[in-house]
Amino acid sequence: MPHISRLAKMTLTAVGVLSLTALAAGCGQQTAAGTAHAAPPVKYHFYETILTGGMTGKPGWPEFTPADFTLPANADVTMTITSFDDGAAAVPAQYGKVSGTTGGDETINGQSATQVAVAQVAHTFTVSALNLNVPIPVAKSAQDPAVVTFSFHTPKSGVDTWQCYAPCGSGSSGWGGPMATDGYMTGKVTFSND
Numbered sequence: 001m002p003h004i005s006r007l008a009k010m011t012l013t014a015v016g017v018l019s020l021t022a023l024a025a026g027c028g029q030q031t032a033a034g035t036a037h038a039a040p041p042v043k044y045h046f047y048e049t050i051l052t053g054g055m056t057g058k059p060g061w062p063e064f065t066p067a068d069f070t071l072p073a074n075a076d077v078t079m080t081i082t083s084f085d086d087g088a089a090a091v092p093a094q095y096g097k098v099s100g101t102t103g104g105d106e107t108i109n110g111q112s113a114t115q116v117a118v119a120q121v122a123h124t125f126t127v128s129a130l131n132l133n134v135p136i137p138v139a140k141s142a143q144d145p146a147v148v149t150f151s152f153h154t155p156k157s158g159v160d161t162w163q164c165y166a167p168c169g170s171g172s173s174g175w176g177g178p179m180a181t182d183g184y185m186t187g188k189v190t191f192s193n194d
């Protein structure tokens with residue numbers, strides 16, 4: 001019996017040493033990660049909302065909010081655009097297709113898509129200078145918005161104009177009013193290193 005007792009004691013000691021070693025290794029790794037390596041890149045997620053004119057009290061004037069905004073330059077950025085607009089504004093074929101995003105797609109309410117049927121487009125988020133085009137489908141209702149998420153790699157610092165290419169504005173062409181007014185269906189995106 002003393003033999004067994006001694007074995008048990010040795011086992012306990014061994015377990016104790018192993019635990020200490022594991023703890024020490026853990027601490028060492030944490031310290032190394034904190035000092036020797038750069039912090040992991042921060043994922044930048046920007047949120048945009050499209051309100052209907054009815055929601056803002058200016059009928060016929062849907063708007064992206066914010067319309068003028070800043071993103072980090074030369075970075076992988078994810079944008080989520082939540083649109084409450086349930087009215088379609090059919091686009092030319094090219095604006096129904098996703099372009100310029102990471103992976104060439106967008107997600108619509110969680111489902112990956114590379115295009116939206118032209119008659120189902122409500123708005124687009126388009127930065128022509130970057131060949132970026134993100135079609136936004138009609139919302140099922142004002143209470144059930146279309147949620148579009150996509151990622152893209154931003155350019156070096158600078159300012160680009162974005163424009164909606166779905167003729168959702170006024171006039172016979174649909175290109176009047178909000179389509180031609182900064183702060184509604186067009187605006188500025190600034191890419192900044194700061």
Ligand SMILES: [Cu+2]
Nearest residue numbers: 123164168185
């Ligand atoms: Cu629009």
